[in-house]
Amino acid sequence: xxxxxxxxxxxxxxxxxxxxxxxxxxxxxxxxxxxxxxxxxxxxxxxxxxxxxxxxxxxxxxxxxxxxxxxxxxxxxxxxxxxxxxxxxxxxxxxxxxxxxxxxxxxxxxxxxxxxxxxxxxxxxxxxxxxxxxxxxxxxxxxxxxxxxxxxxxxxxxxxxxxxxx
Amino acid sequence: xxxxxxxxxxxxxxxxxxxxxxxxxxxxxxxxxxxxxxxxxxxxxxxxxxxxxxxxxxxxxxxxxxxxxxxxxxxxxxxxxxxxxxxxxxxxxxxxxxxxxxxxxxxxxxxxxxxxxxxxxxxxxxxxxxxxxxxxxxxxxxxxxxxxxxxxxxxxxxxxxxxxxx
DNA sequence: AGTGAAACGACCGTAGA
DNA sequence: TCTACGGTCGTTTCACT
Numbered sequence: 001x002x003x004x005x006x007x008x009x010x011x012x013x014x015x016x017x018x019x020x021x022x023x024x025x026x027x028x029x030x031x032x033x034x035x036x037x038x039x040x041x042x043x044x045x046x047x048x049x050x051x052x053x054x055x056x057x058x059x060x061x062x063x064x065x066x067x068x069x070x071x072x073x074x075x076x077x078x079x080x081x082x083x084x085x086x087x088x089x090x091x092x093x094x095x096x097x098x099x100x101x102x103x104x105x106x107x108x109x110x111x112x113x114x115x116x117x118x119x120x121x122x123x124x125x126x127x128x129x130x131x132x133x134x135x136x137x138x139x140x141x142x143x144x145x146x147x148x149x150x151x152x153x154x155x156x157x158x159x160x161x162x163x164x165x166x
Numbered sequence: 167x168x169x170x171x172x173x174x175x176x177x178x179x180x181x182x183x184x185x186x187x188x189x190x191x192x193x194x195x196x197x198x199x200x201x202x203x204x205x206x207x208x209x210x211x212x213x214x215x216x217x218x219x220x221x222x223x224x225x226x227x228x229x230x231x232x233x234x235x236x237x238x239x240x241x242x243x244x245x246x247x248x249x250x251x252x253x254x255x256x257x258x259x260x261x262x263x264x265x266x267x268x269x270x271x272x273x274x275x276x277x278x279x280x281x282x283x284x285x286x287x288x289x290x291x292x293x294x295x296x297x298x299x300x301x302x303x304x305x306x307x308x309x310x311x312x313x314x315x316x317x318x319x320x321x322x323x324x325x326x327x328x329x330x331x332x
Numbered sequence: 333a334g335t336g337a338a339a340c341g342a343c344c345g346t347a348g349a
Numbered sequence: 350t351c352t353a354c355g356g357t358c359g360t361t362t363c364a365c366t
Contacts, residue, residue: 068195
């Protein structure tokens with residue numbers, strides 16, 4: 001199957017210029033993504049309108065997303081895996097092609113024994129095998145892969161430096 | 167420094183019993199975590215009150231979280247890394263100890279060349295080194311680690327099977 | 333567990349400093 | 350970029366099914 005070209009990603013459309021208030025808002029929304037603008041306004045000491053503008057700007061520019069996150073292993077009875085990828089040649093190009101695969105939802109470039117990590121979510125083993133063989137390993141300049149099938153999610157937090165708990 | 171005992175994690179307090187409507191709600195909130203209950207109600211064909219109960223149940227039982235997610239490399243100018251961990255002995259016990267470290271925000275148990283992966287977010291290289299040496303590698307039964315320092319986030323989606331785009 | 337109605341609170345334009 | 354204000358829509362509680 002053909003992956004839809006490269007509509008895919010690009011994090012942060014216009015990254016620059018986050019002030020202290022922006023960071024405060026992000027921190028608050030990392031604890032509760034549905035916090036009302038009124039509550040946020042009280043917390044940061046601005047008017048509701050000002051906070052609304054800032055939050056919407058952060059969302060529009062993809063500085064942050066506000067979304068539901070789950071454990072796919074529980075919610076979907078899915079097969080999930082991390083794939084370490086070694087690349088020969090242009091890293092960015094391979095990263096873009098990996099990112100274009102619909103079942104890949106997280107891609108990072110890194111140093112170390114792998115050049116890329118891709119986290120994938122699949123329905124079952126057959127689907128996983130298909131993504132590996134016909135998706136990732138079929139990409140040019142991918143020289144080696146190692147697949148780490150998930151057994152259990154032990155921790156997942158987004159408010160850095162504070163516990164998951166409410 | 168002492169990590170705060172083990173208040174930490176545990177995903178999904180009472181996992182079972184997700185029906186089709188729950189999954190629909192999760193899917194919708196994976197696209198927009200701030201969608202109103204009224205809009206969700208229209209989409210799934212229930213009343214607002216019913217939808218509110220369901221969403222709050224999913225949140226209360228930790229089946230999902232609704233949070234802001236960002237690229238820490240951009241927002242915080244942070245050092246971020248994935249650490250592959252090899253373990254001798256009880257996996258769960260080590261996983262719990264790794265999860266208890268405040269700068270570790272994602273921990274998975276897996277098959278393959280590593281038993282555990284831990285994603286960490288640090289302020290700078292010194293902080294990273296501290297978490298590695300005095301945090302992860304100081305845990306009993308951790309026999310080997312490999313650190314993959316993040317260079318760039320290429321893709322980050324939570325609505326499985328659909329693009330990041332707004 | 334789901335519905336409906338009425339009071340309350342949040343949200344989002346527009347206008348203006 | 351922020352504040353102020355008013356109309357509209359979403360949320361909440363309650364009694365009921």
